[in-house]
Amino acid sequence: MSLPAISVENLSKVYDIRGVGRARRETLIEQLSALFSAPMRAVLQSQKSLQGEGTRKSAESEYWALRDISFEIPEGQSVGIIGHNGAGKSTLLKILSRITHPSSGQARVRGRMASLLEVGTGFHPDLSGRDNVLFNGAILGLSRREIASRFDAIVDFSGVENYIDTPIKHYSSGMKVRLAFAVAAHLEPDILVIDEVLAVGDAAFQKKCLSRIEEVGSSGRTVLFVSHQLTTVARLCQYGIVLDHGRKVFDGRALDAIRYYNEHLGLSNSVRHWDSYELAPGDGVARLLHVELHHEQGIVSGPVDIGQTLEVEFHYSLRRAGSRLTPSIHVLDASNTWVFSAIDLEPRWHNQPRPAGDYRTRVQIPPHFLNEGTYTLGVGLATLEPFESHCFLHDCVGFTVVDPLTGDSARGSYQGEFPGVIRPKLPWSTEKC
C-alpha cells in the first residue's frame, strides 16, 4: 500500500482585506510620512478608540479563501476540484504549488509535481518559439536534458514547426496557446496540477489536450484538475472534491461530486423570479416576471436525464395592448456556443396583436436533442413589425443534461466520449446485400 500522493490537513488561507488605502498605505512616501507623524497618529488613534472606532481586526476584514480543508489523494488517481468562482479552487492549487502559503494547517506532497496554472507562463514576445519552449520547460521544472529529449515531440504536438524560429510576437494567439500547451503536455511529473487551462484554443486542439491529459491520468500519474466544465471533470477524473466558500462540502466519486454540485450549488437556478414589476427585466411594453424549468418529476433539481422532456415555463406581463409580442428562448452551452434559439410559433399568438395583461408561456425541449453538458437558457420578449426588443436576458436559468448510460439513449451501448452539441436519436436502417 503506497502513501497518498497528496494529503491535506486542516488547510486554511485567510486574506486580510481591510480597506485598501485607509489602513494599508500604498506608497512609500505615505508610509514614510506616516512613520514621522507616528506620535501624532497615536493621539488621533486614541481619540478614535474612545469613540469606539478602533481599527481592530474584525471578521469583515478577513476573507477566508480556504477553511479547514482536509483530504487525501491516492497515488495514480485523477481528481477534479469543482466549485463556483471564489470557492477556493485556485487558492488550493496555489498552496499546493507553493506559490502562496497557507495560514494554518499543512499539506504533504509526495513525488515530483508540476503545476500548470496558466499556459505559456513566462513567454516572451521577442524570443523565438524554440527559445520560449526551452524557457517554459525550465520554468515548469524540466531539466535541460529532459527538454532536449522532448523538444521534437513538443514541436510536433504544437503543429507550429514552420515558425519555430520566429519570434512569438508574430504568432497568432492560437499558435501561442498550442505551443504552450505542447510544452505542458510533455511534462512527465508524478503529480500534475492543472487549472482550467483547457478553456483556450480551438475545439480540435482542446480535444487533443484532453486526450493527452487522459493519457497522463491513465499512466499511473496523479492528476489534480480544476474546472468549471463538469463534463470534462466527469470524463477525466475518478474522484471529485466540491468546494463552496472555502470549505470542502463533498468528496467522493467524480459523478457523485458532480451530482452533489448540481443539486446543492451549481444549478439551483432552475427557477428565476422577480418579486416586483419594477425590478423585473424589460421595458414599459413588456417585462419578464418568472422563469422555471420542469421535467416529469416537477421543477428541475439536479441533472436532467437526456431521455426526458424539459419544459420551460415563463410568465410575463404586457402593458401595451395590441403589440405583436413574440417570446423566445435561447440556449447556450458551457463554452457559450449559441446552441439554438426558438420563437413562439403557436398560430393563436404568433405575430398577432395581443391584449395587455399577464401571460404564461410553455415550451418543450424534446428528449434526445441536446448532448450531455451544461447549458444556460435565456428568454427574450420582442414585438414584430416593426421589430423591437423589450427584454433579452441571457442565463435566466441553467441545467445539466446527463446520460444515465441505461442503453436507451443515442449512445446505444457505446460508453466512450460522444462529441457534439446535439445528440439526436436518428432513424437508422441497414440491410445486408
Next chain:
Amino acid sequence: MANGSRPELLITPRQSSLASFIRELVEHRGLLVFLVWKNIKVQFAQMVLGFGWLILRPTINVVTLTLVFGKLAKLPSDGQPYALFAFAGTVIWNYFSNVTSGASMSMVSNASLLTKIYFPRIYLPCSIAIGGLLDFGITLGLFLVCAGLIYGRWPGVEFLFLPVPLLLTIMSSMGLGLWLATLAVDFRDVRNVSTYLMQLLMFAAPVVWPVSLVAERLGEGFLPLYALYPMVGAIEGMRYTLLGGQSVPWHLLIPSFISASAFLLGGIWFFQRRERLMADKV
C-alpha cells in the same frame, strides 16, 4: 507502486529556515541558468534592432559628463584625461545603476511569473545582475577601444584586478536591489523613488569628480567613512583597474566591502522574510 522513496514536500504556514532557503537555491539552480540565458537572449533579440544604442548610450553619457564637468566646471581628475576618468567611473556606475533599478522592479514586472509558478524568487534579481554583465562587457570593451585608440592607453597588469571592483558592485547593487524589490511589492511608488535615488547616489559617488576632492575638503581621515558608501570603493577600484595608479586603494575597498556585505546580507534577510507573501501582493 510504492512511492516511499519519492521526494516529499511539506507545506506549512511556518517561515522557511535559512537552511531550506539555501537548499532550494541549489535544487533549482538550473532555472537560474535559464533565467540568465533568457535575459541575455532578450537583450540580443532587442539588440538586433538597436545594437548602436548599446554603444551610443555610454558614449553620449561620457561626452556630456566631459563637456559639463570636465570642460565647463573644470573638475579635477587626478591627473588623468577627464574623458577617460569619467568613462572609467561610468563603466562601473552604469552597471550598478542598471542592476539596481532592474532588480528593484524584478518582482513587480514578473508578477505573472510569481503568481503562476514556484521557484526561488531571488533568482529574478540574480539573473539581472548576471545578465547585466553583457551590457557591462560591451561598455567596458568600448572603453578599452577608446582609451587605446584615442589616448594610447592599453590596459596594464592592473586590469587583472577587475573582479574585485566588479564583485563589490554586484554585492552593492544586489543589496540595494533586494531592498527595493521587496518594498516595490508593497509600495507602488518605489519605481519613482529608485529613479531619484539613483540620481542622488550618482552625485554622491565619485563618478564625475575624484575622491581626492573629498579628502581635500573633509580631510584624509574622512575617506574610510565615506567609503562606507560601497560604490566609492567600487569606482576607485575600477579606476585603478582601468587607468592604473600608485597602489590598490585598499583604504577605500575594505570599508566598502564591509558595508556592501552588511547591506547584501540585510537585503537577503529582508527579501527572504517577505518572499512567501509576494505572490499574494504583486
